[in-house]
Amino acid sequence: MTKFLPPDLDESQLENPLWEYVCRVYAVGEIKTLCLHLQNNCGANINMVLTSAWAAQQRWVLDWQVLVALIEPWERQIIKPVRAIRNALSNQAPLQKRLRDKLLAAELVAEQFEIAQLYHLLTNIRPYQQSSGAADTVGLLEQNLLSYFHLIDPPAAWQEPVARTAAILAAN
Numbered sequence: 001m002t003k004f005l006p007p008d009l010d011e012s013q014l015e016n017p018l019w020e021y022v023c024r025v026y027a028v029g030e031i032k033t034l035c036l037h038l039q040n041n042c043g044a045n046i047n048m049v050l051t052s053a054w055a056a057q058q059r060w061v062l063d064w065q066v067l068v069a070l071i072e073p074w075e076r077q078i079i080k081p082v083r084a085i086r087n088a089l090s091n092q093a094p095l096q097k098r099l100r101d102k103l104l105a106a107e108l109v110a111e112q113f114e115i116a117q118l119y120h121l122l123t124n125i126r127p128y129q130q131s132s133g134a135a136d137t138v139g140l141l142e143q144n145l146l147s148y149f150h151l152i153d154p155p156a157a158w159q160e161p162v163a164r165t166a167a168i169l170a171a172n
Helices: 017-026 029-042 046-057 064-088 094-125 137-152 159-170
Strands: 060-062 128-130
Touching: 017 029, 017 046, 017 094, 029 046, 029 159, 046 060, 046 064, 046 094, 046 137, 046 159, 060 137, 064 094, 064 137, 137 159
Parallel strands: none
Antiparallel strands: 060 128
């Protein structure tokens, strides 16, 4: 079994500026819709998409090879299986809906752990370059998103939804 969490990560780190940002912007209906489209149709990790935006606000150009290599096992072995089971259940049958709701809660906790891992990596390992150029936040966000999507090589057309997501995230 892969060791997921950094040994010095503790419960106090679950609440952090990146998690607060992700919760705030994901609550915006259009952002949530676009992020779910990118996840369901392009194979994107929503936490990575939203981390791109937060990092752009910090003026960071992310090294996605490092981040994806360190986060992907958690996504693949924990989050995706829970999500697959949840999605296999009916939202109409009362008992299945009850289990589905509990699995959604578990999935959200797992995603919070993933954000805590990302924040830990960003603040300790620092897999990014500080932007020193004149690029604005929108430009940095687009650069982060394009680098991420080129790395994950999504199966579907992703350029247009990524551009819309970047524009809306930049405004939030």
